[in-house]
Amino acid sequence: MDIDPISTEMHIFSDASQTAYGACVYIRTVSANTVKVQLLCSKGKVAPLKTVSIPRLELLGALVGARLYNKVRDSLHCNFDHVIFWTDSTIVLGWLRMPPRLLKTFVQNRTIEIHDLTKDLPWRHVSGKENPADLVSRGVVNLEELSSSNLWWEGPAFLRDSEFDCENVPPFYTHEDQSNDLPEIKGSDVTALVAQDRSSSEDGSIIDFQRFSQFSRLRRSTAYVLRFLHNTRNKLNKRSGVLTVDELREADNLLVRLSQLESFPIEYKSIANNRALKNKHNLSKLNLFIDDNKLLRVGGRLDYSEFDYNKKHPILLSGKHHFTLLLLRHEHKSLLHAAPQALLFHLRESWWPIAGRNLARKVVHDCVVCKRL
Incomplete structure (x- = not known):
């Protein structure tokens, strides 16, 4: 040298x-x-x-x-x-x-x-x-x-x-x-789940909502997938045992986000890029915004009231999406087969389903227990 x-x-x-x-x-x-x-x-x-x-x-x-x-x-x-x-x-x-x-x-x-x-x-x-x-x-x-x-x-x-x-x-x-042709790459489903969120409707194909008939099974399956992904990344801090409240909440956030990306791809992308919806748009009056968990929420509603955050800014859902149908069925049973109006009133404590009234009627109408009773 x-x-x-x-x-x-x-x-x-x-x-x-x-x-x-x-x-x-x-x-x-x-x-x-x-x-x-x-x-x-x-x-x-x-x-x-x-x-x-x-x-x-x-x-x-x-x-x-x-x-x-x-x-x-x-x-x-x-x-x-x-x-x-x-x-x-x-x-x-x-x-x-x-x-x-x-x-x-x-x-x-x-x-x-x-x-x-x-x-x-x-x-x-x-x-x-x-x-x-x-x-x-x-x-x-x-x-x-x-x-x-x-x-x-x-x-x-x-x-x-x-x-x-x-x-x-x-x-x-x-x-x-x-x-994509490299060896030793994880399966496409897992890869898609852990890939960074993209503001496009393509993300909606990650989970096939139609495969599930119960909200609790959809939620738990997603939570176990997320636990598996966490354990592969964190060898010294693995999760085990019964699913925790935080794990179920994490699964809920992912499922809601994916359902919103499938239901409102253009609107989600616009708001993510800080572009307001046009005045003629049917969702423009809701003053939508994206929260810290990347979920679309209703803004400007009861903003200065003493209600909790979820009631002030409920999460936007589409009444036509299968996730919303499973959620309403789950809540209907939890409320001991409540009538449509009571079901919708309870749901709007945290959620804002578009065309929710029609969906609530459909859920109650199709309920086998309610028909027998």
């Missing part, structure tokens, strides 16, 4: 094969007249006896590289102008660009650790021929070949080029369609 270099860089390469996987670290120093690249250290591991896919082994190699970087950084106690990680696996690069929650457990756990160790440092693609970690992944290398290998001792040729600039290395981008 030069005494007074213009810049000092660290480059970590990783690779894997069915035999072994590992990583190697190079220090690149740029001075006024020369560029020096030297091997600092390397680490290799024998591949498991149990058959593991090459992409998984490549990810394990990347994890070795991240851990090796962490040890070198803590040992050297010096600042590097640039640190870059290199791999020839496009699948690993695709995984590292995705939210870990969308990946299956094995890949998810290791990508999370890699992100924790490397923070915002860049990962870049290198061709297999220029990857010195290929020599680590072979497991066995002839000593004569190793002693005369410029690739091993001095890194790839592009690093030794004085024209090479860390800031101009193009990132490797995975096209959105290609991301």
Whole structure:
């Protein structure tokens, strides 16, 4: 290493094969007249006896590289102008660009650790021929070949080029369609549930409301799915036992939001983007707004009264949606088969169903117990 270099860089390469996987670290120093690249250290591991896919082994190699970087950084106690990680696996690069929650457990756990160790440092693609970690992944290398290998001792040729600039290395981008073709991605239903909320009607297809005939079963099924997702992300703080009130409330919020996105996609998107509904719109008089749980609520009603928040600003529902039908059936039974007017009066303590009067009549009319009684 030069005494007074213009810049000092660290480059970590990783690779894997069915035999072994590992990583190697190079220090690149740029001075006024020369560029020096030297091997600092390397680490290799024998591949498991149990058959593991090459992409998984490549990810394990990347994890070795991240851990090796962490040890070198803590040992050297010096600042590097640039640190870059290199791999020839496009699948690993695709995984590292995705939210870990969308990946299956094995890949998810290791990508999370890699992100924790490397923070915002860049990962870049290198061709297999220029990857010195290929020599680590072979497991066995002839000593004569190793002693005369410029690739091993001095890194790839592009690093030794004085024209090479860390800031101009193009990132490797995975096209959105290609991301869906990556292995180890969770099933589409779970992926859709945990994906960030989008203000479009497409979100309505996540849960098939028509499959359920009881509100309590729909609510509990959703709560258990959300618990499963929570437990996959929080290994040290898992939920178990009987469903809690908070878990059921979380399920309710998700179900209401999805029903609103199916029933009022255009209105939801407009209000989410702070655009008021046109005066001629049949919902414009309700002064709708979106609350902290991303639910559409009625605004400007009893605003300065002493009623609780849910009564002041009831949640908007469509009387034509299956969720609203299941909710009214559930409340009708809870109220010991109340008449339509009593059912609607009770419901409006927290909800604002559009065309709710007709739906309340239908629920009571179709109730087998009420017909017999």
